[in-house]
Structures are given as structure tokens and as C-alpha cells.
Amino acid sequence: MFDKYYEEINVGEEWDSKGRTITETDIVNFAGVSGDFYPLHMDREYAKNTPFGKPIAHGMLVLSVATGLMNLTPGIIAAFYGMDKIRFVRPTFIGDTIKVRMKASDKQERNNGTGVIACKTEIINQNGDTVIAGTLRMLVNRVPVGAEV
Amino acid sequence: MFDKYYEEINVGEEWDSKGRTITETDIVNFAGVSGDFYPLHMDREYAKNTPFGKPIAHGMLVLSVATGLMNLTPGIIAAFYGMDKIRFVRPTFIGDTIKVRMKASDKQERNNGTGVIACKTEIINQNGDTVIAGTLRMLVNRVPVGAEV
Amino acid sequence: MFDKYYEEINVGEEWDSKGRTITETDIVNFAGVSGDFYPLHMDREYAKNTPFGKPIAHGMLVLSVATGLMNLTPGIIAAFYGMDKIRFVRPTFIGDTIKVRMKASDKQERNNGTGVIACKTEIINQNGDTVIAGTLRMLVNRVPVGAEV
Amino acid sequence: MFDKYYEEINVGEEWDSKGRTITETDIVNFAGVSGDFYPLHMDREYAKNTPFGKPIAHGMLVLSVATGLMNLTPGIIAAFYGMDKIRFVRPTFIGDTIKVRMKASDKQERNNGTGVIACKTEIINQNGDTVIAGTLRMLVNRVPVGAEV
Amino acid sequence: MFDKYYEEINVGEEWDSKGRTITETDIVNFAGVSGDFYPLHMDREYAKNTPFGKPIAHGMLVLSVATGLMNLTPGIIAAFYGMDKIRFVRPTFIGDTIKVRMKASDKQERNNGTGVIACKTEIINQNGDTVIAGTLRMLVNRVPVGAEV
Amino acid sequence: MFDKYYEEINVGEEWDSKGRTITETDIVNFAGVSGDFYPLHMDREYAKNTPFGKPIAHGMLVLSVATGLMNLTPGIIAAFYGMDKIRFVRPTFIGDTIKVRMKASDKQERNNGTGVIACKTEIINQNGDTVIAGTLRMLVNRVPVGAEV
Numbered sequence: 001m002f003d004k005y006y007e008e009i010n011v012g013e014e015w016d017s018k019g020r021t022i023t024e025t026d027i028v029n030f031a032g033v034s035g036d037f038y039p040l041h042m043d044r045e046y047a048k049n050t051p052f053g054k055p056i057a058h059g060m061l062v063l064s065v066a067t068g069l070m071n072l073t074p075g076i077i078a079a080f081y082g083m084d085k086i087r088f089v090r091p092t093f094i095g096d097t098i099k100v101r102m103k104a105s106d107k108q109e110r111n112n113g114t115g116v117i118a119c120k121t122e123i124i125n126q127n128g129d130t131v132i133a134g135t136l137r138m139l140v141n142r143v144p145v146g147a148e149v
Numbered sequence: 150m151f152d153k154y155y156e157e158i159n160v161g162e163e164w165d166s167k168g169r170t171i172t173e174t175d176i177v178n179f180a181g182v183s184g185d186f187y188p189l190h191m192d193r194e195y196a197k198n199t200p201f202g203k204p205i206a207h208g209m210l211v212l213s214v215a216t217g218l219m220n221l222t223p224g225i226i227a228a229f230y231g232m233d234k235i236r237f238v239r240p241t242f243i244g245d246t247i248k249v250r251m252k253a254s255d256k257q258e259r260n261n262g263t264g265v266i267a268c269k270t271e272i273i274n275q276n277g278d279t280v281i282a283g284t285l286r287m288l289v290n291r292v293p294v295g296a297e298v
Numbered sequence: 299m300f301d302k303y304y305e306e307i308n309v310g311e312e313w314d315s316k317g318r319t320i321t322e323t324d325i326v327n328f329a330g331v332s333g334d335f336y337p338l339h340m341d342r343e344y345a346k347n348t349p350f351g352k353p354i355a356h357g358m359l360v361l362s363v364a365t366g367l368m369n370l371t372p373g374i375i376a377a378f379y380g381m382d383k384i385r386f387v388r389p390t391f392i393g394d395t396i397k398v399r400m401k402a403s404d405k406q407e408r409n410n411g412t413g414v415i416a417c418k419t420e421i422i423n424q425n426g427d428t429v430i431a432g433t434l435r436m437l438v439n440r441v442p443v444g445a446e447v
Numbered sequence: 448m449f450d451k452y453y454e455e456i457n458v459g460e461e462w463d464s465k466g467r468t469i470t471e472t473d474i475v476n477f478a479g480v481s482g483d484f485y486p487l488h489m490d491r492e493y494a495k496n497t498p499f500g501k502p503i504a505h506g507m508l509v510l511s512v513a514t515g516l517m518n519l520t521p522g523i524i525a526a527f528y529g530m531d532k533i534r535f536v537r538p539t540f541i542g543d544t545i546k547v548r549m550k551a552s553d554k555q556e557r558n559n560g561t562g563v564i565a566c567k568t569e570i571i572n573q574n575g576d577t578v579i580a581g582t583l584r585m586l587v588n589r590v591p592v593g594a595e596v
Numbered sequence: 597m598f599d600k601y602y603e604e605i606n607v608g609e610e611w612d613s614k615g616r617t618i619t620e621t622d623i624v625n626f627a628g629v630s631g632d633f634y635p636l637h638m639d640r641e642y643a644k645n646t647p648f649g650k651p652i653a654h655g656m657l658v659l660s661v662a663t664g665l666m667n668l669t670p671g672i673i674a675a676f677y678g679m680d681k682i683r684f685v686r687p688t689f690i691g692d693t694i695k696v697r698m699k700a701s702d703k704q705e706r707n708n709g710t711g712v713i714a715c716k717t718e719i720i721n722q723n724g725d726t727v728i729a730g731t732l733r734m735l736v737n738r739v740p741v742g743a744e745v
Numbered sequence: 746m747f748d749k750y751y752e753e754i755n756v757g758e759e760w761d762s763k764g765r766t767i768t769e770t771d772i773v774n775f776a777g778v779s780g781d782f783y784p785l786h787m788d789r790e791y792a793k794n795t796p797f798g799k800p801i802a803h804g805m806l807v808l809s810v811a812t813g814l815m816n817l818t819p820g821i822i823a824a825f826y827g828m829d830k831i832r833f834v835r836p837t838f839i840g841d842t843i844k845v846r847m848k849a850s851d852k853q854e855r856n857n858g859t860g861v862i863a864c865k866t867e868i869i870n871q872n873g874d875t876v877i878a879g880t881l882r883m884l885v886n887r888v889p890v891g892a893e894v
Contacts, residue, residue: 188317195317340765386526
């Protein structure tokens with residue numbers, strides 16, 4: 001979706017990302033980057049005694065991988081604007097494969113040559129179940145006027 | 150804050166995390182984990198020609214580091230429930246040091262021995278400026294009844 | 299270039315990648331993945347006494363980053379076929395920004411629904427100097443016949 | 448082989464490296480360093496529908512690990528000179544163990560106290576199958592004349 | 597234990613850490629950071645022919661993870677002072693979960709507002725077996741006099 | 746030193762490693778692997794207010810890099826046996842280059858085809874200052890009797 005300028009994206013437009021499998025390596029590496037070593041992610045003995053029964057991926061890892069799966073063309077995105085009503089609705093286990101489904105739901109022009117695109121976003125696993133849902137807002141550049149971007 | 154059970158956390162309670170400096174390494178490693186190599190983060194020549202003038206950290210990196218700075222005692226957090234109205238209000242540059250300020254703003258009991266704590270959350274840099282603001286919702290265990298946790 | 303099937307790529311076609319800055323982190327991380335800790339890359343005191351005067355990036359790191367900068371659409375590339383006459387013609391230092399320039403130079407059909415595309419490839423830094431040159435050969439899928447890809 | 452100066456290496460000389468197992472972690476980490484997240488490496492569902500049936504290691508990962516397995520003594524290698532006719536002849540799967548077999552095949556003196564050693568190189572897995580074959584060219588220092596190296 | 601100043605820690609005091617599972621990722625990542633690619637850790641074929649029968653974690657990895665499991669409150673630890681009679685008594689395999697058990701065994705005041713706390717330390721796996729034993733010495737700050745820390 | 750069997754190493758023998766520069770990346774990556782995010786290593790603002798004035802490398806990082814700098818030939822080392830009287834005598838800052846100096850100080854035969862070599866070990870920076878000192882004990886294989894190793 002984000003290979004187009006603000007004016008070129010239409011409300012209602014949909015886009016599906018390619019997929020990526022969440023591995024044990026991703027969980028361990030994300031703990032290392034974020035500093036979040038909560039035992040639900042990092043301690044198999046601990047996880048056995050939770051309702052999940054085994055380690056689950058950090059919600060923020062799955063959401064971060066989702067941002068990597070978006071198709072951001074250079075020159076298009078000015079900034080990540082915000083997120084609304086993100087809900088971590090199901091766990092992601094080691095070996096699950098996720099993809100992102102986005103639908104442009106709102107547009108708001110701004111003064112400085114940009115606009116905010118709101119996207120209803122679902123992160124879906126290999127069984128078709130939604131694991132994270134919410135709205136992402138991206139600050140997108142407008143078509144440059146008589147200038148190369 | 151998250152070293153206490155649901156009943157023990159009071160609305161209005163505040164908590165400050167320790168700090169962490171966001172380094173170039175964090176940006177490169179987060180790109181590697183998330184797959185987000187957008188040139189605003191990874192290409193100095195590109196970044197020179199944006200309003201930021203130099204590479205900025207991924208908003209999701211800063212938010213992820215913030216979750217690592219929270220003080221999560223094992224047995225307390227059942228799951229990350231969600232996030233509301235997250236806004237990336239200022240950029241984080243290489244070398245900036247962030248900390249997290251949280252204030253319990255709402256509590257909602259649930260049936261299964263847990264409750265949701267909402268926290269007004271600000272991520273603040275070394276100049277005292279808020280770089281990310283929003284509300285985090287954590288699913289917190291209630292005091293176990295006649296059982297060790 | 300690699301967002302198209304074998305038949306759709308024409309000899310002579312050119313393509314430029316986006317850019318990426320090679321950081322100290324990339325060198326250290328690549329040493330960790332490859333196991334190549336040769337002191338020309340990892341020891342500043344050693345590097346001072348070489349003609350380069352300071353650490354240089356592994357040639358294989360720069361080439362690996364180049365493969366990451368290629369625009370590979372899922373379903374298109376069947377395999378990486380080979381490389382010919384790769385020459386590491388100039389050093390890449392910490393902070394240099396590289397991009398990839400490719401030109402389809404040859405096509406060879408194969409039996410199993412694929413073909414080999416040869417690409418004259420140059421990796422170019424922020425000064426316009428070629429740092430690595432050679433030919434890459436990709437095994438590319440042909441347009442699927444009456445079948446979803 | 449590369450614990451000796453240019454004059455001390457004889458054409459025809461052979462050398463075998465120690466081994467290293469290619470793990471899922473190596474694939475995920477190499478994707479992170481290179482930025483190559485092509486789904487043949489990163490998406491188990493996608494890989495199921497390819498002739499390989501499961502994820503394969505990046506060819507450049509296996510080649511990079513091979514360079515790490517070479518025995519490079521400080522002061523010997525001046526630079527990585529180039530590679531010729533590299534062919535990725537078989538896939539490397541998670542859990543395969545590779546080693547490198549090199550044979551000096553050519554020597555070319557140069558003016559500046561160095562020479563180029565060409566090595567026929569095979570990367571071989573635990574079944575004795577060649578997975579990558581080609582020629583590597585290393586710029587090797589000559590025995591220093593009345594000077595410490 | 598290390599959430600208290602020097603004067604507040606009593607000889608004989610005991611403390612148990614939370615746990616962490618040692619994964620294949622940890623071994624591969626530690627090899628990358630340390631540069632220790634000894635085949636007992638990195639080559640499954642090699643490891644088969646040792647008394648261990650399969651790869652084992654680096655002793656220094658397990659010890660390093662143990663330092664990460666200690667509860668170090670900012671402002672408390674001035675420096676890591678030393679280690680005595682560290683013995684790697686049992687192997688740690690992929691999938692083992694370790695925790696740290698410490699007991700303050702000695703205190704020694706020093707001039708500069710600090711003191712050394714010696715801790716008998718055992719790293720214990722999920723079967724209750726000690727894998728590493730020894731004494732760690734931490735330089736701990738004393739209660740600040742009329743000053744905020 | 747560790748390219749020889751137990752019987753071939755003589756007490757009094759000395760060995761110097763090659764060098765490696767400790768970078769900010771090493772500190773951040775070691776924090777990620779170990780889980781030790783103590784602010785003396787990770788928070789520049791905190792470090793300013795310590796006697797060090799800026800972040801220092803984890804002692805365990807420097808010691809771990811030292812083990813990577815040792816020259817361990819496959820088939821020689823049976824296991825890491827232990828460490829005695831390790832003292833972290835000086836800080837290592839970002840950009841310092843270390844090497845390892847070892848001297849075999851004691852040998853003890855054991856029953857199972859191995860022996861313990863004790864080595865007085867010093868880790869020395871680019872100024873010639875010792876940053877870590879102590880004794881490492883390695884379990885080394887004896888020359889195999891009528892058998893290939």
C-alpha cells in the first residue's frame with residue numbers, strides 16, 4: 001500500500017503483505033533488543049505453568065515484524081504517526097507464520113506537504129486467525145510539486 | 150509498578166523506569182529483527198534530505214525498549230492486553246537516552262483471576278521532552294487464592 | 299528488477315536499489331554471523347598499520363547487503379544461481395552508503411519453468427565510486443501457465 | 448592455508464576447514480544483517496510450496512560462513528580480491544553441517560609486496576555433497592623484507 | 597539481592613533469580629559476540645563424537661546469562677569486582693533452563709564509599725543440578741550520606 | 746597455545762592472542778545475549794555521574810571476547826574447567842583494543858585421557874594496561890593412543 005503518495009491512496013483500499021515465520025530466534029533476539037526477558041517468553045519451565053503452556057512471542061515483536069512486512073517505498077513515508085486500539089487478541093507461538101492485512105480507513109490532510117492515512121490492520125497467522133488488531137496511522141508525503149523526491 | 154498484583158495497584162500510582170541510551174546498534178539490530186530497513190533509519194544520505202537531517206530510531210524500537218524498561222516481576226503479568234492512542238510525537242536520534250513514566254489510570258476486573266490495568270505512558274528523553282505518549286493496558290494477575298505463584 | 303517473471307525481463311534493462319549505510323554495527327554483526335574476525339575488520343590498532351589506515355567492511359558483508367537491497371518479489375526468484383568475476387575493487391569504510399546498480403546482460407531458458415537472468419552488477423558508494431563489480435545470476439520463475447503462483 | 452605468506456603457498460596445496468552447523472538462528476540473523484527476507488528463507492508456509500519443501504539457507508550465508516571457516520592468520524591477507532564462477536549447486540537446510548575444501552590453483556605476483564592466490568573452493572555438507580563450488584582469489588602478503596609484519 | 601546498599605546486605609542472606617532457558621539461538625549469538633566458534637558448541641557432527649554427544653553451551657555464556665539474571669538496582673553496584681574458584685561442573689544443553697542461587701558469604705569495607713560483597717553462587721538447571729559453582733565479588737555502594745543516589 | 750595436546754604444553758610456555766577492539770556494538774549485543782542492561786553499560790546519562798564518566802564494557806563481555814581470542818584447535822579442548830581469582834582491575838571503554846596474554850602455570854593429569862592446564866591470564870589494552878587478570882583452567886585432551894582425533 002505504501003508505494004503511493006497520500007493523494008493516490010483511496011479509503012477502502014486493501015493490501016496483504018507477504019508472510020514471515022516467527023522463530024525462537026526472533027523471540028530471543030527481540031528480548032535482546034528490547035530488554036524484555038519476561039519469563040513467559042524466555043523460560044520454558046515458567047511458561048508450562050501458564051494457560052499458554054509454552055513460550056509465546058512478545059506482542060511487540062509480532063507488531064514490529066508486521067511493520068517490517070509493510071511495503072514502504074523510499075520517499076513515501078514521512079513518519080510513523082501513531083496507533084489506536086491495538087489489541088493482542090491471540091498468542092503467537094514459535095513456528096507460527098504471520099502476515100499483515102491493511103485497509104485504508106481514513107485520510108486527513110495536513111499543512112506541510114503530508115497527510116495521515118489510517119489503516120485498519122490485522123495480523124493473521126497461518127490458520128487465518130487474527131492475532132493482533134488495531135489501527136495504524138502513517139504520515140505520508142503528498143505528490144511533490146515540481147520537485148523530485 | 151508491575152511488581153504488584155492487580156488488587157495492589159491503585160489508580161493514580163506513578164512509576165519511573167531507569168534509562169537507556171538508544172544507540173546506532175539498537176537501530177541496526179531492530180531493523181534486523183523487524184525487517185524494517187526504511188532509509189529514514191538506515192541510509193544517512195537519504196536522511197540528510199528529510200526534515201530530520203539525520204537517521205531517526207524506529208518508533209517501534211523506542212516503544213519496544215520502553216517495554217523492556219518496565220519492571221515486570223514474574224507471576225504478575227498474564228499478558229500484554231493492548232495499547233491506545235499511541236502517538237510518536239518527537240524523533241529519537243542516535244545517542245538520546247529515554248526512560249518511561251507510567252501512571253495507573255484505570256482498572257477493570259475480569260473473570261479469570263486477572264484484571265486490566267491501564268497506564269498513561271510517556272517516553273521521555275534526556276531533555277525532558279516526551280517522544281512517545283499513549284496508554285498501555287496490561288493483563289495483571291490477581292492475588293492468588295491459597296496458592297503459590 | 300526482480301518483481302517480474304523471466305519472460306518479462308529484457309536484456310539491457312537497468313535497475314537501481316535504494317541505499318544503505320554500512321555501520322560499525324554491520325561489521326561487528328557480520329563477523330558474528332560469518333565467524334570472520336580478521337583484524338583488518340575488528341582491530342583498530344591492526345588496521346592503522348595497513349594501507350587502509352582504519353577498519354574496512356568485509357567484502358562479503360557489502361555483497362550480502364547488496365542482495366538484501368535487491369527487490370525480490372515472492373514467487374519470482376526460484377534460487378540464487380551463481381556469481382561470476384566478482385571483484386572487490388575499493389574498500390568500504392564505516393559510514394559509507396552503498397546502493398546496487400544492475401543491468402540484465404543475458405538470459406538462458408531452462409526446462410523446469412525457470413530461466414537464468416545474468417546481471418552486470420555494480421555496488422556504488424556515496425561518492426559514485428564502484429566498490430564491488432561482477433555478474434550475478436538468478437534463477438527466475440517463468441510466467442505460470444494456468445496456475446496461481 | 449592462509450597461515451603462510453604468498454611465496455610459501457604452493458599451487459596444488461590442499462586444505463580442509465573445521466565444520467559448522469547452519470542453524471535456524473544463522474538464517475534469521477543473516478536475514479537481519481543482509482536485509483534479505485525473501486520468503487524462501489523466512490516463511491515456512493511459502494517454502495512448503497517450493498521444490499525445496501522447507502526453508503533453505505541463503506547462498507550468501509553459506510558462502511559467508513565459509514569465509515569465517517578459513518584459517519586467516521593476521522598479517523597474511525591483504526584483502527579479499529575476488530570470486531569466479533561461484534555456483535550454488537545444492538540447497539543447505541537447517542541443521543546441515545558444512546566445511547570448506549580449498550586447493551591452491553594459481554598464483555599471480557603483483558608489484559606492491561603482495562600476490563593473488565586463486566583457490567578452487569568447495570563447500571561440502573555432512574553427506575559429502577558439494578553445496579557451493581567456485582574459485583576464490585585472495586590478495587596475500589609476501590614475506591616482509593627485513594621488516595616486522 | 598543487589599537491590600540493597602552494602603550496609604543493608606547481611607552475610608548469610610540468600611537469593612534466587614528467575615529462570616531462563618538456554619536456546620540454540622543463545623549459543624549461536626554468544627559465539628558471534630565472543631568469537632568463540634569451538635566446534636563443541638557449533639558443529640553437531642563434531643559434538644556427536646565427544647562424551648557429550650551433542651553441542652553444549654559455552655560455559656561463559658551460562659555464566660554471562662547468570663549475571664543478567666541478577667537483580668541489579670541502578671545506583672547499587674559500583675563495579676564487578678571479581679570471581680573465585682569458578683567451576684564448570686556439568687554441561688548445559690540446548691533447552692535447559694537455568695537459575696542463579698546466591699548467598700552472601702563475606703563483606704569487606706573499602707575506603708571510597710563502597711564495599712565488596714562475596715556471594716557463593718550456584719547456577720542450577722531445571723533438574724536441580726548445579727552446572728556452575730563459585731564465588732562472585734561485587735563492589736557495592738554504601739548508603740549515600742546526605743545525598744541522593 | 747591450545748593447538749597442542751596436554752603432554753605437548755610445557756609449564757612456563759607463553760602465548761599472545763591477536764587483538765580485538767571493543768565497540769559500542771559489542772556492549773549492546775552482549776547486553777542482549779546476557780540480559781545484563783545495568784545502566785553503567787547502557788545509559789550514558791547515568792554513566793556520566795559515576796567515577797568512570799562514560800559507559801564501560803561489561804567485565805564478562807571482555808572476558809568472553811578473550812575466550813574467543815584463544816587459539817582453540819578442534820580436538821584439543823575437552824571442556825572449560827574453571828577460573829580462579831579473576832579480578833576486573835581496570836575499565837574497558839568503547840574503542841579500547843584488547844588482547845590476551847597467557848602463561849601455562851600448572852598441569853594436572855586426570856584419568857580419562859585428559860589433563861588440566863592452568864594459565865595465568867592477563868587481558869591487556871592498547872596502552873599496555875592489564876584490565877582483567879586471573880587464572881583459567883582448561884581440560885585438554887592427551888595425545889590419542891593409536892587413534893585419530
